[in-house]
Amino acid sequence: MHKSNRTTIVLLMAPGLLVFCLAILFPLILSGYLGLTDSHGISDARFIGFQNFVELLTNDNVFWSSLLNALLLGLGYVLIQHPICVLLAVLLDKLSGKLELFFQILFFIPAMISVVVVTKLWVNVYNPSFGLLNNLLQAVGLGDFKQEWLADYNLALPSLLAMTIWIGFGYGFLLYYAGIKGVPEELYEAARIDGAGEWRVLFKITLPLLKPVIIVNVTLAMINALKQMEVVYLATGGGPANATQFVANYLYSKAFLSSEFGYANAISVVFALICLGLTIAFDRFTKKDGGLV
Amino acid sequence: MSILALQHRLAEGLIVVLLFLFALLQLFPLVWLVDFSLLKSGDFFGSEVLKWPDPPQFQNYVIAWERGRIPLFLLNSLLVCGVSVAVTLYLALTLSYALKRLQWRLSKFFLIVILLGMMIPIHTTLLPNFIVFSLLGIRDNYFSLIIPYVAFSMPLAVFIMTGFLESVPKSLDESAIIDGCGYFAVVFKIIMPVTKPALVTIMILTFISCWNEFIMAATYLSNEDLKTLPFAIYKFTNQFGADYSLQFAVMVMGTIPSLALYFIFNKQIIKGIMVGAVKG
Numbered sequence: 001m002h003k004s005n006r007t008t009i010v011l012l013m014a015p016g017l018l019v020f021c022l023a024i025l026f027p028l029i030l031s032g033y034l035g036l037t038d039s040h041g042i043s044d045a046r047f048i049g050f051q052n053f054v055e056l057l058t059n060d061n062v063f064w065s066s067l068l069n070a071l072l073l074g075l076g077y078v079l080i081q082h083p084i085c086v087l088l089a090v091l092l093d094k095l096s097g098k099l100e101l102f103f104q105i106l107f108f109i110p111a112m113i114s115v116v117v118v119t120k121l122w123v124n125v126y127n128p129s130f131g132l133l134n135n136l137l138q139a140v141g142l143g144d145f146k147q148e149w150l151a152d153y154n155l156a157l158p159s160l161l162a163m164t165i166w167i168g169f170g171y172g173f174l175l176y177y178a179g180i181k182g183v184p185e186e187l188y189e190a191a192r193i194d195g196a197g198e199w200r201v202l203f204k205i206t207l208p209l210l211k212p213v214i215i216v217n218v219t220l221a222m223i224n225a226l227k228q229m230e231v232v233y234l235a236t237g238g239g240p241a242n243a244t245q246f247v248a249n250y251l252y253s254k255a256f257l258s259s260e261f262g263y264a265n266a267i268s269v270v271f272a273l274i275c276l277g278l279t280i281a282f283d284r285f286t287k288k289d290g291g292l293v
Numbered sequence: 294m295s296i297l298a299l300q301h302r303l304a305e306g307l308i309v310v311l312l313f314l315f316a317l318l319q320l321f322p323l324v325w326l327v328d329f330s331l332l333k334s335g336d337f338f339g340s341e342v343l344k345w346p347d348p349p350q351f352q353n354y355v356i357a358w359e360r361g362r363i364p365l366f367l368l369n370s371l372l373v374c375g376v377s378v379a380v381t382l383y384l385a386l387t388l389s390y391a392l393k394r395l396q397w398r399l400s401k402f403f404l405i406v407i408l409l410g411m412m413i414p415i416h417t418t419l420l421p422n423f424i425v426f427s428l429l430g431i432r433d434n435y436f437s438l439i440i441p442y443v444a445f446s447m448p449l450a451v452f453i454m455t456g457f458l459e460s461v462p463k464s465l466d467e468s469a470i471i472d473g474c475g476y477f478a479v480v481f482k483i484i485m486p487v488t489k490p491a492l493v494t495i496m497i498l499t500f501i502s503c504w505n506e507f508i509m510a511a512t513y514l515s516n517e518d519l520k521t522l523p524f525a526i527y528k529f530t531n532q533f534g535a536d537y538s539l540q541f542a543v544m545v546m547g548t549i550p551s552l553a554l555y556f557i558f559n560k561q562i563i564k565g566i567m568v569g570a571v572k573g
Binding site for chain 1: 304305308309311312313315316319320321322323325326337338339340341342380383384387388390391392395397403406407409410412413414416417418419420421422423424425440441443444445447451476477480501504505507508512522523524526527530537540541544547548551552554555556559562563566567
């Protein structure tokens with residue numbers, strides 16, 4: 001390569017790499033260093049080796065229960081949200097023209113709204129004194145089941161999971177809908193000519209062809225569940241008594257509420273490694289569908 | 294044949310009813326939000342599911358608009374998102390061109406490093422960036438949002454752009470180079486026009502994610518005057534804890550810009566998300 005080319009490459013690459021290093025790479029390295037200290041803020045950090053990491057992995061129940069909550073959310077996505085998404089996507093695919101577009105637009109509306117608004121909306125839906133949910137229960141004669149949904153230690157996690165699944169519905173739906181749109185129409189026609197019923201078509205043609213889409217979506221759901229933060233932060237702050245804690249929110253509250261900055265950074269580093277490891281593992285697993293690395 | 298047609302009609306009707314019921318389940322909380330935003334705060338309590346606002350309290354919106362300083366925060370959001378989108382587009386073009394079209398030894402390595410950025414959760418950079426931005430003196434400054442917004446939009450943007458470049462014939466830009474055209478001229482005069490669909494997708498995805506971003510804004514900004522819309526709504530709902538009708542009015546106003554954009558560009562947005570979500 002001639003010289004002008006080298007200068008060009010530097011000129012083209014430098015701004016992007018600079019931003020990348022400044023906001024992603026360098027912070028991760030700094031986090032790794034701070035995780036090895038007992039820092040309580042910007043100054044006065046003392047190097048304490050792997051103490052934070054040992055404490056985190058061997059003696060921190062909240063950390064492990066945060067991971068368990070993420071797993072539950074992931075399972076909720078896969079076992080509750082995804083089947084509904086697939087069913088609706090299959091049904092919607094049978095419509096055409098304006099009607100199809102209409103529902104497609106309708107289903108995605110909640111996903112377009114800022115997470116702050118949707119979460120605050122749901123906090124109000126769950127409000128024990130005027131919330132929509134309690135009033136609905138009352139209206140259908142189930143007034144005895146009225147609850148303090150987000151404040152009750154046993155109900156907080158299921159309530160939070162339910163709203164998170166509701167909030168994520170639009171994206172889940174769209175991914176499956178895109179997959180179903182990719183199934184060639186001729187296959188359906190051929191099956192119908194052979195006299196196959198709707199259920200048979202669904203289980204013998206649509207779902208098997210959707211397998212790669214399902215694998216990718218399940219992967220995404222698990223990773224998204226692990227990364228969950230905003231809904232938790234805005235709705236419960238991880239409470240009551242860490243019942244709804246998630247990793248990202250946990251490290252955040254450790255840093256900014258209890259000033260255990262070093263420890264919070266150790267959580268942050270472990271969290272980044274888990275996400276990276278999980279993504280690479282899934283990516284290898286789904287390699288034949290076009291892996292990333 | 295007519296029986297078949299009738300059957301078909303019936304099945305279609307049934308599907309529409311089912312889909313409609315589900316849409317209702319999805320949208321009912323929003324209907325409730327709008328309904329209650331028109332009540333007096335005192336009328337919130339009671340056991341009715343929906344209440345006819347009698348008369349509708351439109352002044353809730355007027356008061357929330359002024360006390361919530363909505364115009365200022367809208368402007369902040371527009372500014373931060375606008376700059377972030379523009380810079381992301383510029384970087385997506387230059388990086389992807391250098392990584393895909395120019396031959397150099399480390400291009401593959403840098404591509405992988407940048408794409409790995411997609412897997413890093415933003416939350417793991419909140420604490421160190423809080424310190425970095427404090428040291429650089431750019432906390433409480435638009436840059437403390439624009440820099441991370443660009444950094445976290447860039448990997449997906451590069452992913453979309455490099456993918457799209459595969460379908461653009463190399464001869465197009467190579468012949469321009471041979472004709473003596475400079476590299477930057479090639480990027481902006483030849484690559485940019487032909488990659489318009491990818492640029493639109495990147496623009497939409499970046500804008501939506503910046504527009505709705507909350508946790509970085511809440512972490513890096515404390516100056517009241519710089520807040521973006523989601524953070525402002527959050528502050529407002531806490532500040533007016535007991536004044537429910539104002540809270541509800543602010544929440545409705547917070548959704549209007551996103552929904553307006555969505556209704557205008559729904560086809561592009563849905564297509565963009567389908568492209569982006571697969572690897573996002």
